[in-house]
Structure formats: structure tokens, C-alpha cells
Amino acid sequence: MVVLRAADYARLAALAEDAEDIVAGRAGLASMEQEGTVPGEVVALIINDGLTPVAAWRRHRGLTQSDLARRAGLSQVWVNRIEAGKGHGTPATRRKLAVALDAPEWALDGLGEADELATEKPIMDKQTFKNEIELQLDHARQTGKTSLLISAGEIHRAVGGYPGSGHRMPICCAALRELADELNADLVSSPPKGNGASLAYRFSF
Known part of the structure; x- marks a missing residue:
């Protein structure tokens, strides 16, 4: 049995911890090289300016x-929605954004909840559909358009859940009809059965 003085034991333990730190540090650097890092400016925009990750990366890239x-x-409407935190997009959408921003895909997920977000089911009530319609109308006004053609299929795709077996097209159509009546929009297309993706109105400003 070998007996060490307390001071020698402490020195050896410190060396062992240093070695572990070096290994961990090298592993971290390798991970950063493989997965990418987040620039300080992006972090500052998220923390100080309250921007979402996509908005911060876009600002950082000067886009x-x-x-x-x-x-x-x-669509610019969909980018606006994601930046405003009103939608996250599918994994495929996030990959497109990551490529366009030259950013690590994981860095666009904010708090690293990619798996949760990817499986999150969209809320598909009447108010959600109305909010999406109003968002698109507001964007059209801001960009100087005098009118905008909106279809139920387009709105449902933006909200999510369509196409798919769990879609809520009748609710989406009801939301579109109600806003069209309120804003005196012109009916452009009506499905034979009343509710369907082809239901469309033209809103004039």
C-alpha cells in the first residue's frame, strides 16, 4: 500500500481535474466546429433587444x-410570423432558414426546444385563423398593396394542420367569411360544398 501526504494527494487530484477539463474543453471545441456557434451580436440582439433568434440572425446578416x-x-408573411413568435415552422422550414442565414439550425430554436416545437400541434380555433388573416392583411397594407386575395387553403397552411386528416377547414372557412363580411370583401371563389380550400375573397384597402 502506498501512502501519500495530503498535499501530494491534493496536487494529484488537481492535475486529474485539469486533465478532465482539457478533455471536456477539446470536446466542446470539436462540437462547436461541427455544429457552429452563435455570434455575440446575435446573443445581444436576443437578450437586449428582445428579438427572436431568426430576427436576430437576420439583423446580424444585414438582411x-x-x-x-x-x-x-x-413567403414574407410567414417569415414575419416566425420572427414575431407567432409560429415556428416545420423542421424543413427551419432548415431553409438556417441555410439562408448561414446559421446552425439549433441556434434558431431559441431555448433548444426543437423536438418539442416540431411535434407541437397548432391551435386551430376560429380566432387563430382570424389572427392569421389579419396578419396578412396588415402586411399587405404596410407594403402598399391596394388589395389582397386570400384563400382558406392558404390561411390553413400558414396556421398549420393542412393538408392532413386533422384539418379544421370548416372553422377556417367560417373565420374567413366572418372577416370578409366585416370588411366588405368580394367573393372570388366558393367550393361546391360551401367549405373548402378554394374559398377565396379579395380584400380591398
Whole structure:
């Protein structure tokens, strides 16, 4: 049996801990090289300015929402919705955004809840559909359009759950009809059975 003085034991333990720290540090660096890092400016925009990760990365890259939408092959309305925290998009959408922003995909998930977000079911009540319609109308007004054609299929896709067996197309159509009546929109297309993706109205400003 070997007996060590307390001071020698403490020195050896410290060396062992240093070795473990070095191994952990090297592993962390390798992970960063493989998965990417988040620039300090992006972190500051998220913490200090309260921006969502996508908005912070876009600002960091010097892009407009229109630029990002074009690069990612998405609508500007959908990019606006994601940046406002009103939607997260599918995993495929986040991959497109990550490529367009030259950012690690995980860094666009905010608090690292990618798996939870990917499986989260969208809320599909009448108010949610109305909110999406109003968001698109507001964006159209802000960009100087004089009218906007909106279909139920387009709205349901933006909210989520369509196409799919669990869609709520009748509720979506009811929301679209109610807002169309309130804003005196013109009926452009009506499905034979009354409710369907082809239901469309033109809203004029």
C-alpha cells in the first residue's frame, strides 16, 4: 500500500481535474466546429433587444425580411410570423432558414426546444385563423398593396394542420367569411360544398 501526504494527494487530484477539463474543453471545441456557434451580436440582439433568434440572425446578416424570404423560398408573411413568435415552422422550414442565414439550425430554436416545437400541434380555433388573416392583411397594407386575395387553403397552411386528416377547414372557412363580411370583401371563389380550400375573397384597402 502506498501512502501519500495530503498535499501530494491534493496536487494529484488537481492535475486529474485539469486533465478532465482539457478533455471536456477539446470536446466542446470539436462540437462547436461541427455544429457552429452563435455570434455575440446575435446573443445581444436576443437578450437586449428582445428579438427572436431568426430576427436576430437576420439583423446580424444585414438582411430584410423580404431578402430572407426570397433566400429561403418562403413567403414574407410567414417569415414575419416566425420572427414575431407567432409560429415556428416545420423542421424543413427551419432548415431553409438556417441555410439562408448561414446559421446552425439549433441556434434558431431559441431555448433548444426543437423536438418539442416540431411535434407541437397548432391551435386551430376560429380566432387563430382570424389572427392569421389579419396578419396578412396588415402586411399587405404596410407594403402598399391596394388589395389582397386570400384563400382558406392558404390561411390553413400558414396556421398549420393542412393538408392532413386533422384539418379544421370548416372553422377556417367560417373565420374567413366572418372577416370578409366585416370588411366588405368580394367573393372570388366558393367550393361546391360551401367549405373548402378554394374559398377565396379579395380584400380591398
